[in-house]
Amino acid sequence: MTDRRLTDEDLETLFEAGRAARPAPPDALLARVMDDAITEAGGRSAGVIGPVPRRGVLAGLVTGLGGWPALGGLATAGVVGLWIGYVAPGGIDTVRAAMLGGGYGIADMMPSLDGYLAEG
Known part of the structure; x- marks a missing residue:
């Protein structure tokens, strides 16, 4: 197996077979993930955006240089x-x-x- 040289077509055939045989996740797993997502989303609130502090003249000069x-x-x-x-x-x-x-x-x-x- 290790001595065999695969061409691009052979590799593409193997990749297509791997993509076709992809198992779907179980419904119980998807339900648990969605429950966790809803729990996390409900506990968070939007942050309050305050005013942006203005930079001084010296800070602008230092940045400009x-x-x-x-x-x-x-x-x-x-x-x-x-x-x-x-x-x-x-x-x-x-x-x-x-x-x-x-x-x-x-x-x-x-x-x-x-x-x-x-x-x-």
Whole structure:
């Protein structure tokens, strides 16, 4: 049985046989289910819907910016920007001079195969 390969048609035949042989639930079971449903439905009442509380301006602003995680990132970036602006690090001029006035030309930055093709 496990070595037999079933085609799609064979499987469909088996599924149709399974669908046709579906037993109906007993009437006593259906009656008990309906009795339980009526009992549960009778004990419940509709809930009272109260007024929806209004959100404040700050809550709307936080939601508009993307929530508390985004507001935390925005606050961190603001504090770092203020700190860098206040401290004014002197190393920035050194980095700028090294990047713009370096000893390498633009041709030195382009990759080439000259080192691999040299004879020797």
